[in-house]
Amino acid sequence: MITIKYFASLRAIAEKEEDSLDIENPISIDQLSDIISKTAPKMGAIIREKKVMISVNQEMASADTIIHDGDEVAFLPPFSGGAK
């Protein structure tokens, strides 16, 4: 099972804060976005259009990063911490 996290503005788009998904074999981020698209098409489009950053186990990832059972995937909108 993998854990999927949505932060900040993405929570409203995904309509959830966290999700989990059973995977039989390792999959790529691209494959994960296809799966997400089936239930949350808007979220899937945002991932495919690279409008968000993605981390796997708290490390930045890319479209071809492979996700394994037990991993934590997070979708991260552009950061805005600190101060101008």
Add this chain to the structure above:
Amino acid sequence: MSTTTDSKIRIQLEDFSVTDEIEAMKKVSRNIGGITTFLGTGREMSKGETISELNFEHYPKMAEKKLEEIRVQSIKDFGIIDMSIIHRIGPIDIGENIVLIVAVGEHRAETFKACEWAIAELKRTTPIWKRETTSTGEVWVQDTP
């Protein structure tokens, strides 16, 4: 409200004392000759709108890890003695403290450079998000200055 100044990387709900944080960093070495601080505070105006409240959210563990990477890289690249980075989360009123960076070194030059680099790097790499509340509603800030 007092908070522990033991850890050099902190993400916390509570406010912090700039004086206490500087004093804590002064104890790191007797060879400190220069200290540069950056303090970010809640600003009232944003893009012509009056902000009534700010709210910060972070990705626990990853945000702390990124701040520690910034600290380690600052020490290595700029030759400073040490650095502390404290960022608040949760609701923050206008004028309140948001983020503090304290860079300590033997001389001022490297601490200025390290401090400026660290705040820019924090904004670029650290998963922390700001939500502004104005009269027209709430918006997650997504620009990258």
